[in-house]
Amino acid sequence: MNTYYNPEDLAKFGTIGEKAPSLAEKFFDYYGDVFAEGALTAREKALIALAVATAIQCPYCIDSYTNTCLNMGVDETQMTEAIHVAAAIRGGATLAHGVQMKNIVKKLEL
Secondary structure (H helix, E strand, O other), X not given: OOOXXXXXXXXXXXXXXXXXXXXXXXXXXXXXXXXXXXXXXXXXXXXXXXXXXHHHOOXXXXXXXXXXXXXXXXXXXXXXHHHHHHHHHHHHHHHHHHHHHHHHHHHHHO
16 A cells, blocks of 8 residues: 555655755754753653654654654553653643634624
8 A cells, every 4th residue: 555654764864954964964963962861861752752743643753753662662551651641632732722712702792
């Protein structure tokens, strides 16, 4: 089955800067700094990244961070729980934005 997502493309991510090397270098430096050990462990950051990747529905990031998490000793139960956290936040944010609808309705009723 052909899909937009091609797992082999994930390995090509590092070539994204071929036509803009200085921008790519800045991005990858930043990216490296973000995922370095700090107040959060690299393992915690990988779990966050997996949850965010799932929430924004990036198949490449889901693939990458699932593998990263597995390599860091995160089990499927922990990854599933992190994804449920992302789903709860995304669902809650959707409901919270419903307040905008309520504000418009109230304004139009006046």
